[in-house]
Amino acid sequence: MFYMHAVGTVGAVHAGPDNTSPTRTGPAAGSLPPNAPEERLPSDEELAAGGAVIGEIVIRNENIFDISDPRENNWLFRLTNKLHARTRPWLIRNQLLFRTGDAYDRRVLDESERILRSNRYFYDARIRPIASHDGRVTVEVLTRDVWTLRPGFSFKRQGGANTTSIDFTELNLFGTGVGVSIARSSTPDRSSDSVHFDSAHIGGTRLRTELLFAENSDGRKRSALLERPFYALDTRWAAGGSFVDDVRVDTLFGRAGVAGQFQTDAKKRNAWGGWSQGLKGRWAKRFRIGFVQDESRFAPAPGTLPSDPVPPDRVLAYPWAGVEIVEDEFEKAKNRDQIERTEDFSLGTRFHASLGYSSDRFGADREAVVFGGLFGTSFQTTDSSILLVDSAADGRIEGGSMRDTTLGANGRLYLRLSDAWLLFSMLSGRRGVNLDQDHELVLGGENGLRGYPRRYQAGDRSALFTLEGRYYSSLYPFRLIRVGGAVFYDMGRAWGGGFVKSPDPGVLRNVGVGLRLGITRSGLGNVIHLDLAFPLDGDPTISKVQFLVTTKQSF
Template sequence: MSNCNENHDSFRHSIEVKSKSPTIIQTIILFTFVSLLPFCFLAAEQKKEQNKFQMYNGKIIRSISIEIRDIFDETDSGSLYKTINGVKVNTREQVIRRELLIKEGEAFDNFKLYETERVLRALRFLRNIELSVSPDGDFVDIKVRVQDTWTLIPKLGYSTGDGKEKKFIGIAESDLLGYGKRAELGYAEEDNRRTVQTVWEDPRLWGTEQRLAAAYLQRNDGELSFFSLDRPFRSFLDTYSWGIEGNDVDTIGRLFENGDEYYIYRQRLLDLGFNYTLSSARNPEDEVSRYSFGWAINNARFYNATLKDYEDLSLNPAELLHDEALRPENRRFSGPTFLYEYVKPDFISSNYIDKFDRTEDYNLGIDFTTRLFFAPELTGSNNDSVLLTSNLAKGWRAGEGAFTRGEFGLSSRIERGLGLQNSLFRTEWNFFKVFSPSFYKESFIGRHTFASAFSLDYGWELDKDRQFLLGADTGLRGYDARTFDGDKRFLLNIEDRIYLV
């Protein structure tokens, strides 16, 4: 989970646990346990509060008006505010209207209104989403009020706090010309790597339900490219989704010990996938089940590093190991995938968690996913294999302005003749408490959010290119980047976040 990086007081601790590797039977039992956990929580679900517009269900929607407010309200005086409002191209009404799940002439449905609010809040270029309903006999009139945000973000920075020198410059726009499209261009230097990055995202390709995302990174040690075209689930009312994506990586891989590289290799990774998902729900306000099938190809090839690879990373070959036994084994998995997801919507809306005063939605209901990837030799895999993944998330309210949310996850690979490979058990827990604004006499001096996070990664028989690292760049403050390495990782963080704006 992302956290604010400024003004945090943190305590983090890491510990390594050693034990014997679990057997296949133990892993299957653990996988089954994680898979059945959601049903243990069914009785503990809290009944949702009835929405104040529930009594208007069935009335005909006569009109829907949309008001898009400037970044700064008219009450904000000063030429700077007026200049910013004038420079920013306002989000276009058609961008807002196409996201609405409610339509003029249809019967009003309170849940559709509730879902529309969530959909609009998910748009990163909008804030202060308000939907109001005015009844008039057998009709209702709906008003949608949103507020623009400043979306053209210049990026310029330099840091050495984690033991690594970082430089970056770039620009990002998330509401290009008011159409809601995102574009980024940037240059960065880090770890002797120089990167030029370009990103493009169109959440409504040609005004359709389809979403397009593409990225390309050119580095001095190789290149990375990503492409995705899909029709995502935007709300619990959607009945189907599909997606196609590809990821191609040709870079130098590195293994670390005590913060320094001790072995490097050339890696070529190719991931391709397609999926089609059906959503089934008698009452999507209460629970949703999703069934997905598709095809995936994961191809990983590893080669010895060349002299040029060492030069690209400014490394001295004499100071690193050259044992080919350290090089990861080639892998190829190809075959059908099957996924099941069970969701109980129970959202809480809060600001001052990750995005300052921007309100975000967090699902405290059950979200359970399990995926099976069958990869036999018959379909081009290196070995008969089954890859399985299971994840469970659940949250609870903890008083006014507070909530906690936890996740359990398990992933593993079973290969013929090799048994369990690349297995991982992980858990993560977060707690947030948002306090009221603080004042000194009549002057606003900030807001506080208490946040704590706990995470545990426990791996066994991991692939050689999969290494857990812990340091300043992964949340362990007070240490250099990649100070610790291993196949087990524990992290505890306690923060008092202070927001001065």
């Protein structure tokens, strides 16, 4: 059986009064409480076979804490609920793929659930029929909010380097789904003052927009996106446009640290449109066409260690066409990448390929074929394990030879040992062919080798293997944090064809232990990682232990 991997994460919802006022659409509401069907309902198959249609749609948006539960009925949780701006019912309704009068279809209800769960401002979502009379089905849509406001300070440490941020972030402004962030951050590469705005439902539509303005210590960044995506498997058309204007200092790394720097002025514009016949059986096929302008100009970085040589300028401009094929096959799981939260895994095959032609007729500085593609699948190896495999390729063909081409593949295995224990392993590899100087492959503490400094190795190929035992405890302190743990072994290497010549230490290994804290009531980072990693190789100048603090969307 072939599958493809895609992940979203959410957790279980408990319905309760909590001053909830159900919002109803469709015909006049009946006398039944939304959570209490008066009789046994027909099965989904029976409803569909009988030609049932959607009648009343009852929307129940629960607050952060369930005050009807004595364990959550305290002054702090009540105050939190009072201060929190609940998600607006119209925002929930506009994300549903069904309306009153539509034919009852469990597949459409399930896909609507997944769409709702993909929002970071929801803890979970559940959609189910609660009554059926005269061929009309009353459907309940139940969601639970999370806390989405973060005014304050954040800290992250990985690869021996710290990242700090003072910010004001709101993921669900006034319950409208709008995200805003004002931040001052400091990373190993730069400090930045930024403003970010995003919304996936402008004016109650399917239009998505994202804006970023950043003034950085080494330049600036401006970006904008406006699109109507393929938001569902049966979506018939999509279109969008984006631009990025990014001035920055890029760094080349050797084992001793920074080996060279150069200034990059990158501008990219992309406009596209797409169409589809929708979902046919188990498959959706989508076609896209578009035009890209991709310009990168380079200069010596002012006042810093120069790079010798500075990369040559690169200007690409090309029309392109692409095709995407998606299989409708999904499952819900728990305790894989999250702790006691519902996770959506796509088990269907996914394929995407695109091809473009860059020419001076379009304003480019070279003739090139620009290509990209990906393929994903999975294998249900046993009843207790699943293997997810993904591969990708992108690059250019210039003068009959590949340029700046990256080929990559990775596999992830989840093996369930018990309710509380899972064995996770991951193997990935990347191969670069005639990479541009600003696209070297690096490996270190920030991207998999947790026992080593960041960007400790560089080259035109890399490989990484991780073996991790994951423990999901039943601890739930203060009903705020789910507790888990991990023991791990990492082994990897980046080598060959680097732009900086330095001794090759070969394959690097580390072992480590970590604590995982699943933040159940906040949408601002789902899992806090606290890791101690111990390198087994490398030169004697590196630290004998790395302490890592990160916040991620997964275990």
